[in-house]
Amino acid sequence: MGNSEELKKGNSKEKTDVKRISNENKNDSEVKILAFLCNWCSYVGADTAGTIRLKQPENIRIIRVPCSGRVNPLFILKAFSLGADGVLVSGCHPNDCHYSEGNFYARRRLEVLKEFLPFIGIDKGRFTYQWVSAAEAKKWQQLIINFVKRIREITNK
Amino acid sequence: MKFEDRLKEKIKNIIDDLKLVVGYTSNKLPLRVKPIFIENKDEIENIIFNNLCINNLATYAYSLSQEVDGKIGIILKPCDVKSIIQLLSEELISRERIKIIAVGCSGVIDYKKIQKEIKGSKIISATVEHENIEINTLNKRFNLKLMDFYADKCYWCDIYDNPPVYDEYIESDVKLSVKSKSKYEDINNIEKLSLEETFLFWEKEFNHCIRCYACRNICPLEVCKDRCITQLDEPYWQSQRITLKECKFFQLIRVFHLAGRCVECGECERACPMNIPLLKLMKKVNKEIERLFDYKPGLNIESKPPLLTFEKIEERIKEEELI
Numbered sequence A: 001m002g003n004s005e006e007l008k009k010g011n012s013k014e015k016t017d018v019k020r021i022s023n024e025n026k027n028d029s030e031v032k033i034l035a036f037l038c039n040w041c042s043y044v045g046a047d048t049a050g051t052i053r054l055k056q057p058e059n060i061r062i063i064r065v066p067c068s069g070r071v072n073p074l075f076i077l078k079a080f081s082l083g084a085d086g087v088l089v090s091g092c093h094p095n096d097c098h099y100s101e102g103n104f105y106a107r108r109r110l111e112v113l114k115e116f117l118p119f120i121g122i123d124k125g126r127f128t129y130q131w132v133s134a135a136e137a138k139k140w141q142q143l144i145i146n147f148v149k150r151i152r153e154i155t156n157k
Numbered sequence B: 001m002k003f004e005d006r007l008k009e010k011i012k013n014i015i016d017d018l019k020l021v022v023g024y025t026s027n028k029l030p031l032r033v034k035p036i037f038i039e040n041k042d043e044i045e046n047i048i049f050n051n052l053c054i055n056n057l058a059t060y061a062y063s064l065s066q067e068v069d070g071k072i073g074i075i076l077k078p079c080d081v082k083s084i085i086q087l088l089s090e091e092l093i094s095r096e097r098i099k100i101i102a103v104g105c106s107g108v109i110d111y112k113k114i115q116k117e118i119k120g121s122k123i124i125s126a127t128v129e130h131e132n133i134e135i136n137t138l139n140k141r142f143n144l145k146l147m148d149f150y151a152d153k154c155y156w157c158d159i160y161d162n163p164p165v166y167d168e169y170i171e172s173d174v175k176l177s178v179k180s181k182s183k184y185e186d187i188n189n190i191e192k193l194s195l196e197e198t199f200l201f202w203e204k205e206f207n208h209c210i211r212c213y214a215c216r217n218i219c220p221l222e223v224c225k226d227r228c229i230t231q232l233d234e235p236y237w238q239s240q241r242i243t244l245k246e247c248k249f250f251q252l253i254r255v256f257h258l259a260g261r262c263v264e265c266g267e268c269e270r271a272c273p274m275n276i277p278l279l280k281l282m283k284k285v286n287k288e289i290e291r292l293f294d295y296k297p298g299l300n301i302e303s304k305p306p307l308l309t310f311e312k313i314e315e316r317i318k319e320e321e322l323i
Helices: A003-014 A017-023 A042-051 A073-081 A102-120 A137-155 B003-017 B041-046 B059-067 B078-089 B111-117 B152-156 B185-192 B195-206 B214-218 B244-257 B267-271 B279-293
Strands: A033-038 A060-065 A086-091 A127-131 B020-026 B033-038 B072-076 B098-103 B123-129 B132-137 B141-145 B168-170
Touching: A033 A042, A033 A073, A033 A137, A042 A060, A042 A086, A042 A137, A073 A086, A073 A102, A073 B244, A086 A102, A086 A137, A102 A127, A102 B185, A102 B195, A102 B244, A102 B279, B003 B020, B003 B041, B003 B072, B003 B098, B003 B168, B020 B041, B020 B059, B033 B041, B059 B072, B059 B078, B072 B078, B078 B098, B111 B141, B185 B279, B195 B244, B214 B244, B214 B267, B244 B279, B267 B279
Parallel strands: A033 A060, A033 A086, A086 A127, B020 B072, B072 B098, B098 B168
Antiparallel strands: B020 B033, B123 B132, B132 B141
16 A cells, blocks of 8 residues: 555544544534443433433533443543543443443543543543433433533633 | 672572573763673673662563563562562563562662753763762763762662562662652642643643653553554554644553553653653552552552452542532
8 A cells, every 4th residue: 555545544544433523513612522321321321311302402422332341541531632622421330230340440440530630731520420321311411411511611711 | 799799699590590681781871871681601790780770671571571482580679670560460471481680779870860960961971989979071070969869769769678579689788878758749749730730731841742652662561562552553543743732642541551550660751852751640640549549559469450450339439429
């Protein structure tokens, strides 16, 4: 493969979902929040919230992951680096993980990340991890309403 | 017998069982030493050990154990032993393949601190004797106190005569005598800054980064060198451009690769040609990990790194309620 072709390949790859999300509506002053939801609980919970027509803010862009344990802390840092205003990770409640222990690992990693963020100048409040089960559509609604409110406050500070 | 002679004697006795011994030897450059790889008995005479031996030879442990068949002996300061322990606890090297030749340490000199003191002038010759360092530059002579030029890690070292694990231990004639300093002082200073000031502080530092990867390549625990995600095409994490954003993100990759593993040997900071205070990031993560999981890396082969394990009920993690 030629050099230029390689370059092109690299560039096209760069247009990952995160990048696309952070670029759309560039002039929009609304905050953009990225959510990593686990396939088995939180994604279904968010889906249920939609199905039963609970009103929710539109600022959330969802990426479905197999398990909250799949979420590398670097996903979150990358999202911030590409311009996300807030990042939310949500998975099954502890002890309810589809893979038994994924969310236990996630809890440790994400807590360390959360404590680390202020050290590089990112507000701790911009990131959160929460447990939402498939049945907790109401909780999901309340959660993102509160989270979006918090991110707005931080962004407009 | 003098310390260095005892060290050579010991190596002479054990070299027959070993394929290779890694140690320090003198360097033509003043105030510098370099590593030496010894296979034969007659090369042992070249081995030295003194206050200039700041390099962490544990850096070679992983790559040599991949390339060389047989047992490898490595001369290690007690703080360097921590790197080996961490590698062992993650089963990256096997205990049978490594012979830990620990040497008592009386502190090591940080070359960068001296360079700063003499304002970067070229050192023609230098001698270290007792408590003093004498340096001749092109047009000036400096007399420096050894006390002020130890590497940062020496100021809070508590294992200089007590390596946590070893096969052979050669005690030093001189004890480390420094006024101990608070380990987290610099971290606390940054924590006091506002978010914006912190952001600008790192922005300023990473503006210098040239992405030479020296920090990664010298790290004894970053064994991923040839499959580092920063250089991979698939998955595509980063471009190869040298922009502030990319340099900063590269460092964050390192931070989270080393979270709960870094033994704070300070090699990344020493190797950095742009003098970026990289160790601060590592220290912050380690500080949080110690607070949350009561774990210090590099002290126990049996203990598991905290991010590779979990508790069903985490006593110290306070999850935030958003509802």
